[in-house]
Amino acid sequence: xxxxxxxxxxxxxxxxxxxxxxxxxxxxxxxxxxxxxxxxxxxxxxxxxxxxxxxxxxxxxxxxxxxxxxxxxxxxxxxxxxxxxxxxxxxxxxxxxxxxxxxxxxxxxxxxxxxxxxxxxxxxxxxxxxxxxxxxxxxxxxxxxxxxxxxxxxxxxxxxxxxxxxxxxxxxxxxxxxxxxxxxxxxxxxxxxxxxxxxxxxxxxxxxxxxxxxxxxxxxxxxxxxxxxxxxxxxxxxxxxxxxxxxxxxxxxxxxxxxxxxxxxxxxxxxxxxxxxxxxxxxxxxxxxxxxxxxxxxxxxxxxxxxxxxxxxxxx
Amino acid sequence: xxxxxxxxxxxxxxxxxxxxxxxxxxxxxxxxxxxxxxxxxxxxxxxxxxxxxxxxxxxxxxxxxxxxxxxxxxxxxxxxxxxxxxxxxxxxxxxxxxxxxxxxxxxxxxxxxxxxxxxxxxxxxxxxxxxxxxxxxxxxxxxxxxxxxxxxxxxxxxxxxxxxxxxxxxxxxxxxxxxxxxxxxxxxxxxxxxxxxxxxxxxxxxxxxxxxxxxxxxxxxxxxxxxxxxxxxxxxxxxxxxxxxxxxxxxxxxxxxxxxxxxxxxxxxxxxxxxxxxxxxxxxxxxxxxxxxxxxxxxxxxxxxxxxxxxxxxxxxxxxxxxxxxxxxxxxxxxxxxxxxxxxxxxxxxxxxxxxxxxxxxxxxxxxxxxxxxxxxxxxxxxxxxxxxxxxxxxxxxxxxxxxxxxxxxxxxxxxx
Numbered sequence: 018x019x020x021x022x023x024x025x026x027x028x029x030x031x032x033x034x035x036x037x038x039x040x041x042x043x044x045x046x047x048x049x050x051x052x053x054x055x056x057x058x059x060x061x062x063x064x065x066x067x068x069x070x071x072x073x074x075x076x077x078x079x080x081x082x083x084x085x086x087x088x089x090x091x092x093x094x095x096x097x098x099x100x101x102x103x104x105x106x107x108x109x110x111x112x113x114x115x116x117x118x119x120x121x122x123x124x125x126x127x128x129x130x131x132x133x134x135x136x137x138x139x140x141x142x143x144x145x146x147x148x149x150x151x152x153x154x155x156x157x158x159x160x161x162x163x164x165x166x167x168x169x170x171x172x173x174x175x176x177x178x179x180x181x182x183x184x185x186x187x188x189x190x191x192x193x194x195x196x197x198x199x200x201x202x203x204x205x206x207x208x209x210x211x212x213x214x215x216x217x218x219x220x221x222x223x224x225x226x227x228x229x230x231x232x233x234x235x236x237x238x239x240x241x242x243x244x245x246x247x248x249x250x251x252x253x254x255x256x257x258x259x260x261x262x263x264x265x266x267x268x269x270x271x272x273x274x275x276x277x278x279x280x281x282x283x284x285x286x287x288x289x290x291x292x293x294x295x296x297x298x299x300x301x302x303x304x305x306x307x308x309x310x311x312x313x314x315x316x317x318x319x320x321x322x323x324x325x326x327x328x329x330x331x332x333x
Numbered sequence: 334x335x336x337x338x339x340x341x342x343x344x345x346x347x348x349x350x351x352x353x354x355x356x357x358x359x360x361x362x363x364x365x366x367x368x369x370x371x372x373x374x375x376x377x378x379x380x381x382x383x384x385x386x387x388x389x390x391x392x393x394x395x396x397x398x399x400x401x402x403x404x405x406x407x408x409x410x411x412x413x414x415x416x417x418x419x420x421x422x423x424x425x426x427x428x429x430x431x432x433x434x435x436x437x438x439x440x441x442x443x444x445x446x447x448x449x450x451x452x453x454x455x456x457x458x459x460x461x462x463x464x465x466x467x468x469x470x471x472x473x474x475x476x477x478x479x480x481x482x483x484x485x486x487x488x489x490x491x492x493x494x495x496x497x498x499x500x501x502x503x504x505x506x507x508x509x510x511x512x513x514x515x516x517x518x519x520x521x522x523x524x525x526x527x528x529x530x531x532x533x534x535x536x537x538x539x540x541x542x543x544x545x546x547x548x549x550x551x552x553x554x555x556x557x558x559x560x561x562x563x564x565x566x567x568x569x570x571x572x573x574x575x576x577x578x579x580x581x582x583x584x585x586x587x588x589x590x591x592x593x594x595x596x597x598x599x600x601x602x603x604x605x606x607x608x609x610x611x612x613x614x615x616x617x618x619x620x621x622x623x624x625x626x627x628x629x630x631x632x633x634x635x636x637x638x639x640x641x642x643x644x645x646x647x648x649x650x651x652x653x654x655x656x657x658x659x660x661x662x663x664x665x666x667x668x669x670x671x672x673x674x675x676x677x678x679x680x681x682x683x684x685x686x687x688x689x690x691x692x693x694x695x696x697x698x699x700x701x702x703x704x705x706x707x708x709x710x711x712x713x714x715x716x717x718x719x720x721x722x723x724x725x726x727x728x729x730x731x732x733x734x735x736x737x738x739x740x741x742x743x744x745x746x747x748x749x750x
Contacts, residue, residue: 028559
């Protein structure tokens with residue numbers, strides 16, 4: 018039991034940190050520009066495919082360095098020449114733009130790399146067992162992913178709270194007009210933040226690609242979860258996104274290992290349900306089976322009970 | 334927000350083909366077969382292997398002069414593993430003049446197509462189409478929901494589980510068993526059959542886990558593997574196929590899980606690589622209708638040519654049977670009309686690809702053929718082929734002749750008059 022809890026915690030934290038790499042960019046972009054970027058997970062996918070392609074020529078490590086900035090540049094270009102032009106038509110137009118962009122990116126990825134998964138491998142250097150918990154091995158690559166994502170989180174936090182750049186970004190979040198009055202180029206700040214957000218998503222893509230599966234539907238699989246995190250954490254709140262990411266990561270991992278069902282719950286009150294009762298189909302469903310739905314249930318609950326999210330200051 | 338829009342767009346997209354097919358172009362010199370399977374998403378890796386196998390068989394038949402002097406042509410349609418999407422694709426194929434449809438991945442999809450075939454063929458006499466199922470093994474398709482236009486070449490799940498449990502019965506090392514399956518009709522059939530058959534044959538086996546997980550949506554099985562490990566299981570039964578098997582074994586390899594695996598589809602794309610990684614030498618067992626290393630000259634020669642062309646092993650020996658039987662039925666019927674071909678396929682007896690007798694049972698359109706249980710691991714001199722360049726290959730453990738795989742059917746076939 019202890020083994021299961023330890024391993025599930027490790028797995029959950031890892032998944033949560035990966036989600037955070039993506040959600041942090043998304044929530045920054047959302048709170049700064051008011052744009053709900055539907056294409057954000059697509060940049061994660063681009064990161065994975067860029068990483069795969071570059072690693073075929075020069076190996077994994079250079080790919081890890083080169084791919085995220087490349088995707089960041091793509092993101093910045095999208096902001097400069099796409100989003101900025103659409104901006105004057107309002108938020109609905111912006112949202113539709115990013116929505117279309119997600120489809121365009123998916124199609125382009127399918128055209129270049131095909132629809133089947135690509136053979137993106139863990140670098141040989143990290144292909145060993147890092148440590149053993151009781152009898153379960155924990156792969157070094159997963160540990161590496163964990164370290165990278167925690168490292169980026171710390172750097173991001175430091176930049177935002179300790180540097181002048183971070184000061185301007187945070188000021189632009191709440192008082193864009195005042196920042197512009199003080200002589201800062203706010204559109205350029207927007208572009209940089211958009212690019213940075215995309216680059217962060219790309220980092221997640223490059224490191225998650227070999228561990229998960231690199232294929233053209235990977236954006237679609239993770240995209241909806243990101244919105245859940247941003248809403249639960251609260252708009253524009255980096256600590257909120259962090260807590261929510263970990264929460265979702267842990268919930269999803271632990272839910273899988275819970276076999277209890279409604280029947281069991283009722284059983285603890287001394288009642289027994291007939292296995293042939295018409296509701297048996299429903300009450301016999303275990304928590305493990307509904308694990309994928311739990312984040313969305315949480316989303317609905319949060320929207321009803323606390324629309325600002327856990328750490329947010331304004332309504333979603 | 335996302336879904337309504339996606340729905341709208343997919344609606345708009347689905348209108349496009351309807352507009353386009355107003356003026357269908359009939360290629361009279363070819364016989365087209367619609368291949369409807371996932372070519373994107375989690376099922377794409379096996380969907381593409383299927384296309385290649387069918388293409389190879391079409392080439393083989395065409396090299397011998399085709400059918401009725403016409404060439405066979407495989408037309409792939411991507412169904413995204415979605416039953417609704419599949420029906421849109423079947424309709425597209427029919428509108429394009431195609432009268433033979435084949436599909437295999439996903440019993441939920443097969444059930445939808447089979448149902449559609451029954452309705453469509455009744456309402457459109459003279460335009461009937463055949464549904465040739467090469468891999469969807471939910472037993473209901475040839476039992477309660479059987480249908481005249483549906484023919485199945487893979488042994489259904491109950492047949493496989495019967496054979497597999499007969500073998501498991503002889504393995505005293507199995508004490509604690511874990512069931513892990515995909516949460517849809519086929520996965521449920523596997524788990525139900527495993528439970529009932531084992532409780533009759535080996536009541537002493539303790540089932541320590543019974544997992545159902547989402548179909549082809551999981552990219553990291555680590556939480557599931559942690560759970561198997563915690564259960565103390567020494568063996569596991571899984572009907573998982575495609576990515577769901579490969580990733581499960583990959584996660585097992587990462588965590589160092591050492592159990593015996595009793596499977597249906599360990600040989601699918603990515604499976605052998607993951608087994609090799611987890612190092613369970615001859616501890617993964619698969620029940621299937623054929624393997625590369627079956628000592629049978631004709632099929633081994635075929636395997637060699639197939640590998641030389643595609644650099645992958647033949648995963649679907651049943652497709653060879655299916656295509657050869659289809660060609661034979663068309664030649665015998667001297668017609669390309671579905672009702673006439675179906676009449677010839679019913680009850681057809683053949684020498685199967687891997688050697689031995691096989692026949693398409695008339696009562697339920699289930700094909701019966703010799704079945705093999707094999708284990709995957711290091712090879713001896715008798716096993717010429719490895720899989721996925723791992724160096725490891727399949728070793729045949731038992732062979733069951735077709736008559737020993739027979740199970741009764743509840744099918745009451747509704748025949749067109």
